[in-house]
Amino acid sequence: MRFAVDFVLPGPMSVPGHRPPAASDAFCLVCQCPLNGVGRRALRTGGPAVCASRECQWVAAQQLRMGELRFSAFISQHRAMLAGRKADAARREARRRAETRFAARQNRRFIAALAHRDPALRDALAVNLPDDPRPLRPVAPERIARYRRHLLDQIAIARQAASAEDSDFIGDRGIIQRQSELDALFASRPDLKADSDALCMTCRGGCCTTGGEHAHLSALSFRLQLDAEPDLSDEILCERYLSRVPAEALEGSCINQTRQGCTLPRELRSLTCNAYYCDELKRFHVARAEPAAGATALAVLRRHDHWHRNDAGPFSRVTAIVRVEGGVATACARRRRDGTTR
C-alpha cells in the first residue's frame, strides 16, 4: 500500500544511529535522510519511502494500525524527536572539537615546560584521560543479588546455544573480530599493551562506570567458557565471578571496580571490557605505530567523567600529569591549590 504521508524534500540531514546522508533525490519519510539501497528498491516496487534504519522501518509500519490523522501526528512528533537528537549530537560534536583544540594547545605548553627539565619529554605523546575520583563503598547485598541474577540469566541463555559458533551469537562477531585484531596488535607490540594497561590504571577505569551489576557480561562470555570446559556447572561458573566481587567498590561504577582496578582477571572479563578502548587510547595506538613516535606517553588527567566529557559547561581542568614509559606510570606534575601545575 502507498503511505498517506508522503516524503518531503528537505536538505540532507544525518541523525545519530542512522545511515549518513548520500547523494540522492528521494528522502526517508521518517528521518528525512536521502534514500539509497533498500529504500530506493522499496520505492521502485511501490513500497514506502523509508530508509534501512530499523527505527524508521518501525515508525513507518505503525501506519498500518493507526488512522491517517494519528499517523500524521505521530510521524511529526517522531521527526521533531529526531531533529532534537540531531541538534544534541551536533552540539556535543562542536563541544568535543573545541575542547580537543583547547587541550592540544594546553598539552603543547605542558610538554614544552616539562621538556625544560627533561629534554627526553620533547617527543612525548600526550593522552587526555578522565579523572573522576569516586569514594569506595561497601558492596551492598542487593547489588550482589542483582549481579548473581544477571550471571545466572546469561548462563541459561548460553546453555541454549550449541557452541560459541552458534548463529545466536552472530551479532557478537564484530566484537570477536575486534578482540582478535587487538590480540594480534599486542602480540607484535607488547610495549603498546604494557603502556595501554598503565594508562588505563592511571585513569582508574574511567569507562567502567557503566558496568553496574552486569559488568557487560553476556551469554557469549559464558558460552566460550562452557565450550572450553563442558563439564562446568552453572553454580561453579557463577561462583567464579561472585568470589571476585570486592568488599568495597567505587561508588557509581561497576561492581568489580576498586581503586586498584578491576578485580576480574582478563580471561573472565566480558568481550566488551577486553576489546574496548576509548578514543584517546585508540589515537595513542595509532600515534605509537608511527616509526618516529617517542617511547614516552604523558597522561594528562582532566576532571571529568569519561561518558560526560562532551557535556555543556566549562572545559575540564587538568588535575595531574603522569609519565608512562615501559608500562610504568610515574607522577610528573600535580595541580597546585592556586591552579597551576608543578
Ligand code: SF4
Ligand atoms: S579505555 Fe580509556 S577511559 Fe577506559 S580505562 Fe582505559 S584510559 Fe580510561
Ligand code: SF4
Ligand atoms: S568488569 Fe572490570 S573492566 Fe569490566 S566494567 Fe567492570 S571493572 Fe571495568
Ligand SMILES: [Zn+2]
Ligand atoms: Zn530513515
